[in-house]
Amino acid sequence: MGPLAGVRIVEIAGIGPGPMCAMLLADMGADVVRVDRTEAADLGMKRDPKGDLLNRGRPSVAVDLKSKEGVETVLRMIDQADAVIEGFRPGVMERLGLGPDICLKRNAKLVFGRMTGWGQSGPLAHAAGHDINYISIVGALHAIGPAGGAPVPPLNLVGDFGGGALYLAMGVLAGIIEARTSGKGQVIDCAMTEGAASLMTIFYAMKAMGRWSEERGTNAIDGGSHYYTVYETKDGNYVSVGSIEGKFYAELLQKTGLDKVAGLPAQSDAAKWPEMRERLSKIFLSKTRDEWCAIMEGSDVCFAPILNLEESMAHPHNVARGSFVKVDGIMQPAPAPRFDRTKCEIQKPPSVPGEDTDKALAAWGFSAAEITALHKAGVVKQNPRV
Amino acid sequence: MGPLKGVKIVELAGIGPGPMCAMLLADMGADIVRVDRTEDARLGMGHNPKGELRNRGRPNVAVNLKTPQGVETVLRLIDQADGLIEGYRPGVMERLGLGPDICLKRNPKLIFGRMTGWGQDGPMANVAGHDINYISIVGALHAIGPKDGPPVVPLNLVGDFGGGGLYLAMGLLAGIIEARTSGKGQVIDCAMTEGAASLMTMFYGLKAMGRWKETRESNTIDGGAHYYNVYRAKDGKYVSVGCGEARFYALMLEKIGLGDAQDLPPQLDQAQWPAMKQRLQKIFLTKTRDEWAALMEGTDACFSPVLNFEESIQHPHNVARNAFVTVDGFTQPAPAPRFERTKSEIRMPPSVQGEDTDVTLKAWGFSDAEIAALHKVGAVKQNVRD
Numbered sequence: 001m002g003p004l005a006g007v008r009i010v011e012i013a014g015i016g017p018g019p020m021c022a023m024l025l026a027d028m029g030a031d032v033v034r035v036d037r038t039e040a041a042d043l044g045m046k047r048d049p050k051g052d053l054l055n056r057g058r059p060s061v062a063v064d065l066k067s068k069e070g071v072e073t074v075l076r077m078i079d080q081a082d083a084v085i086e087g088f089r090p091g092v093m094e095r096l097g098l099g100p101d102i103c104l105k106r107n108a109k110l111v112f113g114r115m116t117g118w119g120q121s122g123p124l125a126h127a128a129g130h131d132i133n134y135i136s137i138v139g140a141l142h143a144i145g146p147a148g149g150a151p152v153p154p155l156n157l158v159g160d161f162g163g164g165a166l167y168l169a170m171g172v173l174a175g176i177i178e179a180r181t182s183g184k185g186q187v188i189d190c191a192m193t194e195g196a197a198s199l200m201t202i203f204y205a206m207k208a209m210g211r212w213s214e215e216r217g218t219n220a221i222d223g224g225s226h227y228y229t230v231y232e233t234k235d236g237n238y239v240s241v242g243s244i245e246g247k248f249y250a251e252l253l254q255k256t257g258l259d260k261v262a263g264l265p266a267q268s269d270a271a272k273w274p275e276m277r278e279r280l281s282k283i284f285l286s287k288t289r290d291e292w293c294a295i296m297e298g299s300d301v302c303f304a305p306i307l308n309l310e311e312s313m314a315h316p317h318n319v320a321r322g323s324f325v326k327v328d329g330i331m332q333p334a335p336a337p338r339f340d341r342t343k344c345e346i347q348k349p350p351s352v353p354g355e356d357t358d359k360a361l362a363a364w365g366f367s368a369a370e371i372t373a374l375h376k377a378g379v380v381k382q383n384p385r386v
Numbered sequence: 387m388g389p390l391k392g393v394k395i396v397e398l399a400g401i402g403p404g405p406m407c408a409m410l411l412a413d414m415g416a417d418i419v420r421v422d423r424t425e426d427a428r429l430g431m432g433h434n435p436k437g438e439l440r441n442r443g444r445p446n447v448a449v450n451l452k453t454p455q456g457v458e459t460v461l462r463l464i465d466q467a468d469g470l471i472e473g474y475r476p477g478v479m480e481r482l483g484l485g486p487d488i489c490l491k492r493n494p495k496l497i498f499g500r501m502t503g504w505g506q507d508g509p510m511a512n513v514a515g516h517d518i519n520y521i522s523i524v525g526a527l528h529a530i531g532p533k534d535g536p537p538v539v540p541l542n543l544v545g546d547f548g549g550g551g552l553y554l555a556m557g558l559l560a561g562i563i564e565a566r567t568s569g570k571g572q573v574i575d576c577a578m579t580e581g582a583a584s585l586m587t588m589f590y591g592l593k594a595m596g597r598w599k600e601t602r603e604s605n606t607i608d609g610g611a612h613y614y615n616v617y618r619a620k621d622g623k624y625v626s627v628g629c630g631e632a633r634f635y636a637l638m639l640e641k642i643g644l645g646d647a648q649d650l651p652p653q654l655d656q657a658q659w660p661a662m663k664q665r666l667q668k669i670f671l672t673k674t675r676d677e678w679a680a681l682m683e684g685t686d687a688c689f690s691p692v693l694n695f696e697e698s699i700q701h702p703h704n705v706a707r708n709a710f711v712t713v714d715g716f717t718q719p720a721p722a723p724r725f726e727r728t729k730s731e732i733r734m735p736p737s738v739q740g741e742d743t744d745v746t747l748k749a750w751g752f753s754d755a756e757i758a759a760l761h762k763v764g765a766v767k768q769n770v771r772d
Contacts, residue, residue: 136690155607197698309525338574
């Protein structure tokens, strides 16, 4: 059982970073309950919830938040929680009767984690948006892409996940540490814009010192240099090279045969990067990806084959470490990071909305009679697993 | 003062994710000491240490780890710490006499955080590498980029930062929560490969369900869809559009003048996405980025201008929220996320190597006589801020 055994979290179901945050905490052993809507199962989304891996590791309770009793049911769970996670637009929790004032009055040590794209305040706070928009206004999207081309969205890894879920998970844990000493909870305003900006901190510094060009694809580590970039191989696959340090760069030159060429420009001579890239491109095109692996992988060139999802699960290093695990028939990334004593585990596969309603309510202190009464009033719903 | 006031962390100076992790914890109020080398570690790269923003918020102590007195000095710091951050290759801490066995024997409640690219074991464990390599073997780099071009490097946001610094920060806090109950510490093996894989969890789930194509730019949020994409505007600048939901999509169409178009395919008709992308691109080329922003920003069209750093700092939403702060002349992303009661802050600008040696050793319980003795044998060094 992970390090967060005994930490109780109420997650108000949402999309993107909230579920990812709850997954991370559940992977680490937290006792999380996901509060889904009673209508959620009836949205006509035909997809099998088994593959919604962000919902793994915790039960789902379906509650009608439009009824007074439904809200009171959720409040009773929040009363017992260390933290709540929600990702509605600002003001929605308040309108539901689940705002921080009410929750913190009932549970003074509660950490109230609010996950939004733009944050709880500011001119854009109430506008709709997604990852691609949030990372647009903090310089992250602008910086990613090929030289001379359009910016390329890095999936939703920088806003939703890296800059969202991870910042909230970290923030919630920091808040719990503090609350356990002070006895006081508080609200966390976690904006994906600002998490993404925080991830970009070193680039703001480099820019200020004149060491970063705002032209995409022209810097040392944005694909601009020949020694930190991607090359195509003979078989149409790709490899990555990240030989920043002089001694690793020397190894790259040696393994590509360039060490025998006289008059090569200095590694850091940015004016010569395009020329060197062309040279290396030709060399890498002369062998297949796997041939290059045989030559370079495991050396200090700083090399790796670029693998798709399928290939990643079969890579010997990932296999040796058990980086992917199979749960309910689906191979998926294992909990990270790894604890040597309180080992993390995936507590259960993703639940269908409302699949665990009765059991989870019982575990959170509702009596059988109370649960029956809630059903009778149509406040909660128990759904079967499809 | 942030929520981690009173939490003590020893950071062994490294590069990349370790300092980022320490910065996040320092921003949240942790009492961190950064143990640097006594030799000049600037490596002749002409770096201005005052601009190394990842080193903000904590004092820098220069210790010679090749002397027994230096090692004992660090052990005395570790004796008092809740957590340790180190990012050497596996086995280096052990060789220095600072391995987990020794440290945990002296301080049983210590969380020993180990940050590496490949993890502490597995065939690649002792191999050099960088972010670009780590994200290569978990399917992340493969998934980012244009369909007809090579993968695009997302800076080092996915390995070093999102998948590294953040996972270790989260892991350390989870470990500390557990140690404060159990009285027992442990080792955290934080591999950037696995942090990056964890960030990719959703895509592994989609793939398993047949809902993700392993061809770049062929899925909803990898640049494949016309409604989640980047477009060039008349002035050569770019805008981002991310409207997955039907009602937001309808609003976007209306704003760009396609509200009444009769010949539009259904939003989710993937076969039509390339044609729709071309159509939208033509339209976005008719106005400048800022003209589009005037029309669409702040609405539910899920729109943003794609801004560079300079522009991001000045964007009204970021200004209204103080998303950037200026410290010691450097404008930089503010601490994230935001705590309502125990506010995070940047307590000091980045220190020069060894700038705070004497005052910090004193704060961690060393007497003047002890500090003088350490200087005499060359175990520590006090440098001046220039």
